[in-house]
Amino acid sequence: MTSSTFGTLLLLSLVWTPIPAAVAAQNALTVRDRLEIQELYARYAQTFDLGDAEGWANTFAEDGVFGASQGRTELIEYAKGRFPRYGGHSRHWNSQLTLTPTTGGVRGVVYIMLWDVGTRPRTIIASGIYRDIIVKTPEGWRFKTRVVEGDQPTDGGN
Numbered sequence: 001m002t003s004s005t006f007g008t009l010l011l012l013s014l015v016w017t018p019i020p021a022a023v024a025a026q027n028a029l030t031v032r033d034r035l036e037i038q039e040l041y042a043r044y045a046q047t048f049d050l051g052d053a054e055g056w057a058n059t060f061a062e063d064g065v066f067g068a069s070q071g072r073t074e075l076i077e078y079a080k081g082r083f084p085r086y087g088g089h090s091r092h093w094n095s096q097l098t099l100t101p102t103t104g105g106v107r108g109v110v111y112i113m114l115w116d117v118g119t120r121p122r123t124i125i126a127s128g129i130y131r132d133i134i135v136k137t138p139e140g141w142r143f144k145t146r147v148v149e150g151d152q153p154t155d156g157g158n
Contacts, residue, residue, distance in 0.1 A: 029101040037099060037106060037134060037141050044143070045092035053079035061135055061142040089118030090125070099134075105144065108132035112148070127151045 040059055047055035057075040060066065069078040097110040114126040128150040135144045 029099065029106065033106075033136075033141070034099060037108065038097065040134070040141050040143070041094050041097060041108075041110065045094060048079060048083075049086075049088075049090050049092055051079075051083040051088060053077075053083065058139075059143055060146075061137055061144050064143050065145045066143070067148075086116065086125075087118060089116050091115040091117050094130070102133075105133060105135035106141075108134050 044056065044059040047053075047059065053076045056079045057064075057072050060072070060075055063071055064075065066075060066078065069075050091114070093113045093115065094110045095113075097108065100107045100109075108130070109132070110130050112126075112128055112130050113124055116123045116125050128148055131147045131149065133144040134141055136142075
């Protein structure tokens with residue numbers, strides 16, 4: 001084999017190398033999917049803040065998990081128990097959403113700030129990161145699991 005033939009074969013092997021699975025999965029998430037998932041994040045925040053426990057539970061898959069709550073009934077009870085704590089004055093703010101397609105759905109990561117708008121000045125109650133697994137169901141995109149990683153002060157809270 002001549003060096004030019006070898007060079008040609010090497011170039012062809014680089015060009016025709018199968019696309020890595022992660023790159024192929026990136027292409028599987030359409031613009032429509034991304035918009036529907038962004039809408040899911042907004043619906044989650046608004047239904048919780050407005051005290052719509054059933055609407056909030058509907059943002060999860062039928063067997064969805066949030067904290068110790070799993071499944072529709074437990075999720076509704078969780079939301080009903082939390083809403084009175086803020087008396088309708090909580091506002092969830094999500095930012096810096098990233099979506100990574102996986103073989104089973106999508107991994108979502110988003111920053112969260114929870115505000116109490118019933119105080120003057122407005123007060124940040126909590127902040128952190130949501131780490132989500134999102135799946136496509138017959139009803140649309142839903143949270144399969146949602147894990148909150150709360151920010152902790154690094155200076156002892158001062």
